[in-house]
Amino acid sequence: MSKEQQFKQKILIADDSEMNRAILADMLESEYEIIEAENGVEAIAAIQKYGPELSLILLDIVMPELDGFGVLEVMNRHHWIDEIPVIMISSESSSFHVERAYKLGITDYISRPFDAVIVHHRVVNTIVLYAKQKKLAALVMEQIDEKEKQSSLMIDILSHIVEFRNGESGLHVLHIRSLTELLLKHLNQVSDKYRFTKEEISMICIASALHDIGKISIPGEILNKPGRLTKEEFDIMKTHTTIGAEMLEKLSFHQEEPLVKEAYAICRWHHERYDGRGYPDGLKGDEIPIHAQIVALADVYDALTSERVYKKAFPHEEAIRMICNGECGAFNPLLLQCLREIADTLQENLNNTKTGQIDEQELQDILEEKLHPKDNPVSERTIQLLEHERMKSSFYASMSEEIQFEYSITPPMLTLSEWGARRLGLPELIMDPLGDERVTAIMDPEDIKKLGDILHNTFRKNPVVKYDCKANTGGEARWIRIVAQALESLEDPPVYTGVIGKAVDIHEARLRLDALESMVSHDALTGLLTIEYAEKRIRERLAMSAGERYVLLLLDVDHIKEANDSRGRMFGDQILAHVANIVRSSVGEEDVAARISGDEFLILVKGRSDEKEAARWIMSALEGDYEGFKVSVCVGTVAVEEGEADYDKLFKKADKALLMAKRGGAGQYRGYNDCMMEEKNL
Numbered sequence: 212m213s214k215e216q217q218f219k220q221k222i223l224i225a226d227d228s229e230m231n232r233a234i235l236a237d238m239l240e241s242e243y244e245i246i247e248a249e250n251g252v253e254a255i256a257a258i259q260k261y262g263p264e265l266s267l268i269l270l271d272i273v274m275p276e277l278d279g280f281g282v283l284e285v286m287n288r289h290h291w292i293d294e295i296p297v298i299m300i301s302s303e304s305s306s307f308h309v310e311r312a313y314k315l316g317i318t319d320y321i322s323r324p325f326d327a328v329i330v331h332h333r334v335v336n337t338i339v340l341y342a343k344q345k346k347l348a349a350l351v352m353e354q355i356d357e358k359e360k361q362s363s364l365m366i367d368i369l370s371h372i373v374e375f376r377n378g379e380s381g382l383h384v385l386h387i388r389s390l391t392e393l394l395l396k397h398l399n400q401v402s403d404k405y406r407f408t409k410e411e412i413s414m415i416c417i418a419s420a421l422h423d424i425g426k427i428s429i430p431g432e433i434l435n436k437p438g439r440l441t442k443e444e445f446d447i448m449k450t451h452t453t454i455g456a457e458m459l460e461k462l463s464f465h466q467e468e469p470l471v472k473e474a475y476a477i478c479r480w481h482h483e484r485y486d487g488r489g490y491p492d493g494l495k496g497d498e499i500p501i502h503a504q505i506v507a508l509a510d511v512y513d514a515l516t517s518e519r520v521y522k523k524a525f526p527h528e529e530a531i532r533m534i535c536n537g538e539c540g541a542f543n544p545l546l547l548q549c550l551r552e553i554a555d556t557l558q559e560n561l562n563n564t565k566t567g568q569i570d571e572q573e574l575q576d577i578l579e580e581k582l583h584p585k586d587n588p589v590s591e592r593t594i595q596l597l598e599h600e601r602m603k604s605s606f607y608a609s610m611s612e613e614i615q616f617e618y619s620i621t622p623p624m625l626t627l628s629e630w631g632a633r634r635l636g637l638p639e640l641i642m643d644p645l646g647d648e649r650v651t652a653i654m655d656p657e658d659i660k661k662l663g664d665i666l667h668n669t670f671r672k673n674p675v676v677k678y679d680c681k682a683n684t685g686g687e688a689r690w691i692r693i694v695a696q697a698l699e700s701l702e703d704p705p706v707y708t709g710v711i712g713k714a715v716d717i718h719e720a721r722l723r724l725d726a727l728e729s730m731v732s733h734d735a736l737t738g739l740l741t742i743e744y745a746e747k748r749i750r751e752r753l754a755m756s757a758g759e760r761y762v763l764l765l766l767d768v769d770h771i772k773e774a775n776d777s778r779g780r781m782f783g784d785q786i787l788a789h790v791a792n793i794v795r796s797s798v799g800e801e802d803v804a805a806r807i808s809g810d811e812f813l814i815l816v817k818g819r820s821d822e823k824e825a826a827r828w829i830m831s832a833l834e835g836d837y838e839g840f841k842v843s844v845c846v847g848t849v850a851v852e853e854g855e856a857d858y859d860k861l862f863k864k865a866d867k868a869l870l871m872a873k874r875g876g877a878g879q880y881r882g883y884n885d886c887m888m889e890e891k892n893l
Contacts, residue, residue, distance in 0.1 A: 219244040220266035220338060225254035225282065226300070227274045231323070235269055235300070238327050239334060243267075251277025255285055258295070265295050266338050270317075272301040272308060283315035292316040296341045298333060383513055384420045386561055390509035391419045391502075393560060397549045398505070400706060403620060404545070405501050415502045418473035422481045422506050425455025452479050452491050476500045481507045486541035496543075504543050508550060511539050527558050612719070614684075614691075618644070619698075619709035625650065631714070634684060654682045666697040667707050674699075682714070690717045734806040736784055737791030742813065745805030746858060749815050752803065753856040761817055761851040762825040763861050765869040766790075766833075768810040769843045769877040782840075789837050790844070797832045822848040822882030830880060845872040849883040 222239060224232050225248040236245045246261065248254040251274050258265065272279040279299060286292040296318040301308070309320055318337050321330060395412045398405055407415070426434060429451055433444050440448060455478035459471055480494060480503040487495030489507075499507075515530035525533070531554050533539055535547055553560075614631035618624070625644035632639045637649055644650045645659065658680040665676050678693045695712030699705035732744040740748070752761070768790055775783040787810060794812060798804045803815040816825055826846045833844050847869025849861055864883040872881035 221246055221261055221264050222334070223248060223254065223257050223261070223265055223268045225249075225251065225257075225268065225274065225279070226271040228271070231271070231300075235330065238330055243334075250274045251279065251282045254282050258286070258291055262291075263294055266341075267334060268295055268297045269300050269334075270297050272299065272312070280311060280315065283312070283317065287316060296337045298337060300330075383517065386513045386517075387419050387422065387506065387509050388416045389561055390512060390557075391505055392416045393553055393557070394505045394509065394546065394549050395502075397553050398501075398545070400704070401549060401552070402545055414470050415473055415477075415505075418470055418477050418502075419506045419509070421455070421459075421474045422477050422510065423451060423455070424458060424478060425451035425453070428454050449482070449490050452482055455479070473502060477503050477506050479503075481510060483507065484540045485543050488541065501543075504546060508534070508542050508546050512550070515539065527554075614714040615712070616714070617709065617711045620707070652683065655680065662693060662695065663710075666695060666710055679717070684716060691715060692717055692720070734791075737788055737806045739791050739795065739812070740803065740805040742805050742807045745803050745813060745815075748803050750856075750858050752801075752815065752817075753851070753858060753861075759817060761815055762822055763849050763851060763865045764814040764816065764825060764829060765807070765847045765862075765865045766794075766812040766814070766829065766844045767846075767869060767873060768812075769845060770841075771810040774840055778840075782838075786837055786840060786842065790833060790842065793833055794829070797829065822850050822884065823880070826880040826882065830878070834878070843878040845869060845875075845877065846880045847872050847883070848880070 220243050222243045223246045224235050226232050226235070227249050229249070232247050232249070236247070239245060243266070246257055246265075248257050254268070254270070254274075255277070258268070270279045270282060277285075279301070283292065283297065286295070286297070292315070297316065298319045298321060299312045299317045300321045300323065302323040312320060318341075319333050321333060392412060395407055395415060399407055429448060433440065433447055436444065456475050459475045459478060462471065477500075479491065480489075480499055483489035483492065483494045483499045483503065484507075485496060485499070485504070487493050489499075511534060512530055515525045515533065516527060518524045531550065534542065535551060612630060613628075614634055615628035616631060617626045623643045623645065625641040627635065627637060627639050627641075629639060635653055637653075641647055641650065645656075651659075658678075662676070662678045662680075665678070666674075674697045676693075676695050676697075678695070679690060680693070681688050682691045683689075684691065691714045693712055693714045695710045697707055698709045698711060700708050732740060734741050749763075752759075768787065771783050771786065774786055787806075790812065791804075791806065794804050794814065798814060798816065799818075801817045803813075805813045807813050814829065816828075826848050830844060830846055833842060835842055847865050847867070849864040849868060851861060855861070868881040868883040872879040875881070
């Protein structure tokens with residue numbers, strides 16, 4: 212590698228087209244070191260090899276082995292997309308592809324064919340932007356890291372002072388923080404009822420360290436009494452919840468800080484119980500803030516598994532059993548489920564408990580939330596772009612005549628395309644559709660449930676599902692095919708969040724397919740078969756002829772060039788269409804008629820064995836006047852001998868006969884056998 216290459220920034224071009232890679236490389240190689248990959252698998256290998264050295268990836272969508280979306284999914288799974296910007300370059304410009312690519316984290320999207328100036332500017336801008344972002348992120352992360360360290364340090368010192376008075380080892384606070392974090396993260400995965408951002412999880416975990424701060428005012432002889440407390444002593448012990456809350460409430464500063472509010476709720480209510488038998492306020496069920504419920508559960512587990520002055524430690528399995536059996540008070544059933552599901556890895560996680568310092572990935576996640584909070588107002592430009600994409604999607608949906616839909620679980624909401632809503636007689640947006648009689652009147656609730664179960668249970672293995680069922684569309688029950696794709700969150704592991712898809716009337720789809728096939732198989736000007744489809748049908752006829760009599764005719768319309776020159780090409784086209792109409796009305800159902808090209812036509816007519824008779828039949832039908840233009844044709848024919856089924860040979864014979872006819876002038880006929888006799892006599 213030259214010294215110049217060592218200082219060049221690296222760009223990975225992933226495209227299965229060698230020509231596309233070459234074009235892009237020519238545009239950029241003077242300023243950047245180019246690395247190439249011809250499929251998604253090679254692209255992933257290059258990312259693993261060069262890692263942070265890559266300044267940018269130019270990525271195609273359609274590639275063998277692993278497509279562009281697959282590459283983006285892998286990059287998201289390994290968080291590479293956070294470090295390496297991606298510009299998607301593709302001819303796939305539908306709104307669905309663009310939207311999916313942006314959801315997977317691309318920075319920009321460029322459609323082919325390439326414009327060298329645009330590509331160069333966007334590449335430079337993206338690389339510069341990411342470099343500035345990294346520098347800014349490093350500075351902000353440094354500040355967050357320092358702030359978190361100082362906050363955690365002060366809270367830990369205060370908490371350990373309380374523990375020291377309580378005669379505990381100092382690990383209790385760390386265990387509570389770890390247990391709280393594990394329960395919060397698992398709760399996010401199993402339920403949509405409570406959702407916490409990574410920043411909120413971090414803040415609750417810090418606040419959990421203050422849960423017992425009120426014990427600082429409890430007399431030492433009660434805190435460290437080895438035996439059972441008397442009722443009077445226990446009443447004094449219980450006051451640590453309200454004392455801790457009052458200490459936070461009487462702070463002369465930071466009262467509006469979320470951390471102080473979280474700590475207050477945890478201090479006051481971490482001894483409440485789900486059945487209302489806790490203290491100090493006797494709160495019940497969801498009256499207790501969920502983060503206080505979580506800290507309460509973590510506190511009980513650690514108290515059971517830790518040695519105290521008044522008891523020995525219980526084994527992990529025994530502690531889990533006691534909590535789940537209700538021997539230590541009543542807890543939220545959902546939290547008990549979380550505890551059981553993390554039980555197998557709980558001890559290992561506690562043994563690896565850190566000193567309370569947030570790791571680099573957690574800081575990165577918190578930074579991301581601070582730099583891009585979810586409640587930021589959307590810019591006017593973004594709104595315009597989104598509206599533009601919505602209009603495009605609506606237009607394509609109306610043109611496709613498909614019922615397109617999107618369903619989200621949280622909140623439960625069904626969105627229909629404009630055309631689909633009109634077809635079903637429903638509004639475009641329906642809240643709680645599963646409970647809406649208008650929806651259940653269209654589609655059987657059992658079919659809705661089956662489709663939902665299939666998507667929900669297999670969304671990782673089989674995200675796209677096809678499902679056929681009956682539905683009331685257009686006022687009658689029709690069979691429809693639903694093609695749906697499950698949506699998932701960007702969490703690790705991802706969770707099922709909803710569905711996008713379309714519903715197609717199977718009968719109408721078949722009619723459209725037949726119409727499309729007819730458009731492809733028939734000549735646009737004359738409506739007759741194209742020569743390719745005619746050839747296919749003739750071969751089929753001849754293969755099954757079994758002694759049937761056929762004549763193959765080739766026709767050439769006379770003087771079309773003169774008609775074009777004198778009265779315009781449009782008039783010439785009208786003559787050809789006139790000839791085609793006569794041919795179409797003259798042939799039978801088992802005959803084949805086609806336009807070969809220009810002013811030449813082909814007919815395979817059944818039930819005739821005499822070449823001359825067949826020629827006179829079509830020539831007499833065609834000869835006449837069309838708007839002052841005398842219509843006539845030259846015809847070349849060949850009779851199909853019994854057992855002869857070679858289309859290519861028959862076509863050459865008829866073509867030779869037509870050539871001989873045209874040599875004789877306008878309105879002439881030649882049969883292949885007659886031609887052979889003439890040549891022999893010559």
